[in-house]
Amino acid sequence: MSSIRGARVAALSAVVVAAFALSACSGGATDDPPASAEQTLRLSAQAPPSSWAIGNAPGGDATMYLSVYDTLLRTTPDAEITEGLAEEWEYNDDLTELTLHLREGQEFTDGEPVDADAVVASLNVSREGPSTATNLTAVSDVTATDESTVVLTLSQPDAALLPNLADVAGAIGAPDVLTAESSTLEPVGSGPYILDSSSVAGSNYVLKKNPDNWDADSFPFETVQFQIIADPTAITNAMQAGQLDWIALNTPDQLAQFPEPKYTSGSNNANGLGVLWLADREGTIVPALKDVRVRQAINLAIDRESIAEKLQVGSLHPTEQVVNPNGGAWSDELNETYSYNLEEAKALMAEAGYADGFAVTMPSTFLSTPYEPTFSQQLGDIGIQVTWETVPFQDFLTKVFSQNYGMYFMFNAFRSADSVDVRGATTAIFNPFNSTSPEYEALIAEANSSESADAFAPVNEYFVKEAWFAPIFYTAGPWVASDKVTYTPAKTFYPSLKPWAPAN
Known part of the structure; x- marks a missing residue:
């Protein structure tokens, strides 16, 4: 870059x-x-x-x-x-x-x-x-x-x-x-x-x-x-x-x-996005991620405020959304859906049948290394044991596209429109399992047929409430x-x- x-x-x-x-x-x-x-x-x-x-x-x-x-x-x-x-x-x-x-x-x-x-x-x-x-x-x-x-x-x-x-x-x-x-x-x-x-x-x-x-x-x-x-x-x-x-x-x-x-x-202005991508929403290699309660628990276990404050003060801004805060799909209210709550996260894990957590392997690149100790600790607090597998950056794309990882940390860019941000978050490197749902397909079809400035707001709300991703911060x-x-x-x-x- x-x-x-x-x-x-x-x-x-x-x-x-x-x-x-x-x-x-x-x-x-x-x-x-x-x-x-x-x-x-x-x-x-x-x-x-x-x-x-x-x-x-x-x-x-x-x-x-x-x-x-x-x-x-x-x-x-x-x-x-x-x-x-x-x-x-x-x-x-x-x-x-x-x-x-x-x-x-x-x-x-x-x-x-x-x-x-x-x-x-x-x-x-x-x-x-x-x-x-x-x-x-x-x-x-x-x-x-x-x-x-x-x-x-x-x-x-x-x-x-x-x-x-x-x-x-x-x-x-x-x-x-x-x-x-x-x-x-x-x-x-x-x-x-x-x-x-x-x-x-x-x-x-x-x-x-x-x-x-x-x-x-x-x-x-x-x-x-x-x-x-x-x-x-x-x-x-x-x-x-x-x-x-x-x-x-x-x-x-x-x-x-x-x-x-x-x-x-x-x-x-807001320009980049750091996300824990919960890509395996079908549970292909990480069965637990198929349960929305587990994905919600992961979002609740991430202390976004602490990460932004301790790692890069003034440049990182906590977010729970994969859309630009300057766009029509953004919601201030939605950005408080998963305020850090460890007890609620543990309760959701237990309700989903994962009271003892589960093990997951995530790729380690030079981009994720500054955040890995924090992720390991915060996910470990709800029983998710992370093994970091070192991956040369030039191999990252191939490894992810080959469905080797059910979840991983990586950055994305805010583009020129909500429609492009939504497309980017649901295709290619960020959706290697080609995950979708009838609800999403209906919402995206309606948004694509609308010329309203906030046409993609319902899509964004669906992402947040279904915890399709675990956004952590945007950069400015x-x-x-x-x-x-x-x-x-x-x-x-x-x-x-x-x-x-x-x-x-």
Whole structure:
């Protein structure tokens, strides 16, 4: 995860989030960027892009990726969907057909036109792509009706489709290299920036402004440089040495190292989420998790206030919900459903037939290790004996997808809409057992067919009361910028370089 997104998931180690759509964002935009834009913006990333190919975007922070590729739609800093390569769009009456009207005159950096055929080609690759397929499952067909019109046919309404078309699933690449091996390292897009040949893969990435992009004037920096720095302490040191223009901090007490006027600082909005994912709700390998009382007991046994206070003061905020507190589905009342109550938790365990608890194995990665002693102790208080199995991070995905663990701790990112957050919490890495229920399917179908701002509130309430997950905290950490740049946090996920502008 880049330190861009690190800001956005400030309290977390960002590498993980960048690996598979687990981290958080909050950027902002400048509507009127300064006219003088020769300055280079210098940022850090804790891990290099795993691939530049369409359909293979890195999870978590996609800022670099979406700087070289343009998307069909975009999200504003206030989480509104706005135009991208598509200037206009409309649904049919039953929300099963989306028509996109493309802006004309755009070209990829290889000189080929960004037309309807190119959009169809990219979307069809994304429908099969390992990092994007789950975001386009409702799309059953993509057709170009003329050079500037594309029609998406849906098998059912999907409220997450528009936000996803403003994210990596809506990225459009040059057709001639979509499936070429070269696209892994050499992207050919039409975005506001171009990956420069001076970049060193795995070490240093240089983006040069693309003057032919339709929105080029909104991006004031001619050059953006990303240094790959894995160690958070090294990132902080690089900022102090004047080698970077912006970083995320883990805790507010670090701000003392960056005094004004040499630096400016602030706090991001809610951007990331730490969750004990109770994935095996069918009881396939951990039978106890099939009982809602056991899942509720686990939620009651977690002392969220204590975890937030002791581990990262000011950056972690207790939560019992997997939706963004800035969204329409969030409920202050629901966030008090599982206030720490050990006696009630023990009673539920006994009622479910697990008075003596049970044993469970959970994966241990560098992201979970800071929390493992606390989880072991608090779950142990209700008889759940945890064995932590060390898993190299590069193997985590495979192990979880292979249904080796019934429950595990991992981070996720708040995205641009409730619909996307709900989709993310119930698919892929967070639902390896493909768990569902008739009640959930009915609620999600109703939410997807609604255009109400709080359409997903009933889904969120179902998650909480049925204890599908054990959310623990959301992150909203501090950031610091050099006196050469300004930074404006956005309301929610915003994978763009627009949050930064030259200070003068």
